[in-house]
Amino acid sequence: MDLELTGKTVLVLASSQGIGEGTARVFAREGANVVMFGRSEEKLAKARQQILESGTGRAEYFVGDILKPEDITELVAYTVKQFGPPFALFNNTGGPPPGGFSAFDDAAWQSAYELTLLSYIRTIRAVIPHMVSAGGGRVVNVASSSTKAAIDNLILSNVFRTSLLGLTKSLTAEFGPQGILFNILSPGKISTERIQITDGKKAEKLGIKKEVLQELNCREIPLGRYGTVDEFGRMAAFLCSPTNTYISGQNVVVDGGYSKVY
Secondary structure (H helix, E strand, O other), rough: OOOOOOOOOEEEEEOHHHHHHHHHHHHHHHHOOOEEEOHHHHHHHHHHHHHHOOOOOOEEEEOOOOOHHHEEEEEEHHHHHHOOOEEEEEEEEOOOOOOOOOOOOOHHHHHHHHHHHHHHHHHHHHHHHHHHHHHOEEEEEEEEEOHHHOOOOOOOHHHHHHHHHHHHHHHHHHHHHEEEEEEEEEEOEEEHHHHHHHHHHHHHHOOOHHHHHHHHHOOOOOOOEEOOOHHHHHHHHHHHOOOOOOOOEEEEEOOOOOOOOO
16 A cells, blocks of 8 residues: 655654664655654664665654753754655654652652653644644654553553543644644554563563563463564554544554453
8 A cells, every 4th residue: 555655754753763763664665754853863873874775765863852842843943944844743752761659759750741741742732833734744642552551560651651642632633623633552562672671670570581571471462472663663654644534533552462451
């Protein structure tokens, strides 16, 4: 299927590695003009070079901190200058640290809020005027499978990722008449550097090897394995594409069938 992304400008946040990088590759493969964003220039430059060497799409990057409002403003201005107004925004951040309720003070809660919710709000605020002027656009907010069922020892993520449901539903209602579609993508166990770290910490706490823990996890996933960033990115590309004309306000869980709730 042609997703009709050729020549479309797509902004991909937290794209120096993991889900963001993999999704940027998919967008580029579909012919989009991709702007990547993250804090590591070395990683962003490497990711851009690999995209260019693949011979599909165009890619640039902007180095900045998603926690700084001025960096978000400059990112969007840079995107418009390079490729024109963004048609799609892939809103993505790293997750807050693991831990239970007693592990975090006010500063930790504030930091998690700014990282996983306020940064999304700021970026959407920056791109919305361009999408309204263009007569439409697409926004995908990356959350977590914890939006379906809370995950043990991830209280910060459980609270603020779930907040994206209210944000996305509200924006869907407000900006749907102007042709802007909003959705959530909630990853389950996607094989990334972060999941390797969290699995390692959990395995250490349980006193077992990481490989053993991951084998046990795979037994709980109907497809019997962790997902790939490419699989996740393909769903993101569809939801962010012109071919998606009627899916909005939804929370799409990409977890290999793990979630048991409706």
